[in-house]
Amino acid sequence: PAVNRIMVRARTSHAARTLRKARIFAITKGFRGRRNNCYSLAVRAAHRSLQNAYIGRKLKKRDMRRLWIQRINYGTKEHGVPYAEFMNRMVQNNIKLNRKVLSELAIHEPRSFQWNLLCEAECVEKGLACRTGCHPLTNHLRHSLSLPRESLSAQDC
Numbered sequence: 001p002a003v004n005r006i007m008v009r010a011r012t013s014h015a016a017r018t019l020r021k022a023r024i025f026a027i028t029k030g031f032r033g034r035r036n037n038c039y040s041l042a043v044r045a046a047h048r049s050l051q052n053a054y055i056g057r058k059l060k061k062r063d064m065r066r067l068w069i070q071r072i073n074y075g076t077k078e079h080g081v082p083y084a085e086f087m088n089r090m091v092q093n094n095i096k097l098n099r100k101v102l103s104e105l106a107i108h109e110p111r112s113f114q115w116n117l118l119c120e121a122e123c124v125e126k127g128l129a130c131r132t133g134c135h136p137l138t139n140h141l142r143h144s145l146s147l148p149r150e151s152l153s154a155q156d157c
Helices: 014-027 039-077 083-092 099-108 110-126 136-145
Strands: none
Touching (some): 014 039, 039 083, 083 110
């Protein structure tokens, strides 16, 4: 005869439940009100905080790039060169400095930044493309900023 067998649901063990709650409470530690010690509220708060942390990591990259561009822009305007023209010259002259390094130069080493502008202007006037070897700035920068060689040199030179 066929017997209906009902499967009994396996319940979560006490240890597993305690660990799961501990993980949530660790995330919500320091939150205000009942969101740090009431599990049902803490779960929602933890989920939201993790979402906001993810979004914040993306926004941080955006904000830093905007900050670097502003710093370079102020540095180039001091010498009468628009930012767009400066970056165009950087590409034309095959100078491979990223915006982060350029902003550090504009702030901490304004003379090196000015020299970079002047070198680019000379190369544009002569119609030459700057090669990595003609930049005495390259070695000075690499040592002062502790950068790897690849970040300052052109790959095809």
